[in-house]
Amino acid sequence: MGFQEDWVPKVTREAMCRLLAHAAKVGLANTDECTLRAFFMAAAHDLVDPSPRLQTEWRRFDLLLQNNGLATVIEFKYYMRRRSLGLQGEHIGFKGGPGPKNEAEFKACVEKLRTAAIPGVADRRLILVYERQPNSGSRYSFSQSYQDLTVGTDLADVQALQVDQLEARVLRPCWVESPPPP
Numbered sequence: 390m391g392f393q394e395d396w397v398p399k400v401t402r403e404a405m406c407r408l409l410a411h412a413a414k415v416g417l418a419n420t421d422e423c424t425l426r427a428f429f430m431a432a433a434h435d436l437v438d439p440s441p442r443l444q445t446e447w448r449r450f451d452l453l454l455q456n457n458g459l460a461t462v463i464e465f466k467y468y469m470r471r472r473s474l475g476l477q478g479e480h481i482g483f484k485g486g487p488g489p490k491n492e493a494e495f496k497a498c499v500e501k502l503r504t505a506a507i508p509g510v511a512d513r514r515l516i517l518v519y520e521r522q523p524n525s526g527s528r529y530s531f532s533q534s535y536q537d538l539t540v541g542t543d544l545a546d547v548q549a550l551q552v553d554q555l556e557a558r559v560l561r562p563c564w565v566e567s568p569p570p571p
Contacts, residue, residue, distance in 0.1 A: 403432035422467040468519040487529040
């Protein structure tokens with residue numbers, strides 16, 4: 390797969406498949422954003438030709454991927470509602486559920502990608518993955534928050550993916566052009 394075509398959705402789909410295979414062993418609730426990023430990097434290594442150079446935690450971004458002289462910065466958001474259990478297996482609450490806090494974090498990430506001055510970077514992406522959930526009776530759900538993302542003022546491209554119980558949105562934010570230096 391060449392770097393010029395939009396390789397990000399294909400690599401994201403493969404990363405989701407690898408994450409789910411891993412989750413079959415350890416449980417989906419025991420996966421996180423770092424797990425997704427690791428499987429994304431492995432998939433990029435296998436699918437992008439030639440194999441890209443990767444750097445995690447590059448400046449203020451989750452991942453820098455360089456290939457054929459082009460650089461892409463990528464942010465990852467991985468949302469899931471996790472049940473917390475006590476030592477005897479008793480239910481003690483939930484962690485990481487949908488709601489205003491995740492929505493605000495997501496919007497801040499889009500804004501960071503839109504406005505950051507990063508000379509030499511050809512592309513900026515946000516990969517959002519969340520667990521599709523049955524209606525839990527809550528007034529919030531990840532699907533409610535993210536399934537209807539569309540191209541507009543903040544987003545130049547939105548691609549939806551689904552692999553089993555995982556939904557993804559591969560997003561390209563609109564860049565805010567920096568004013569020329571004085």
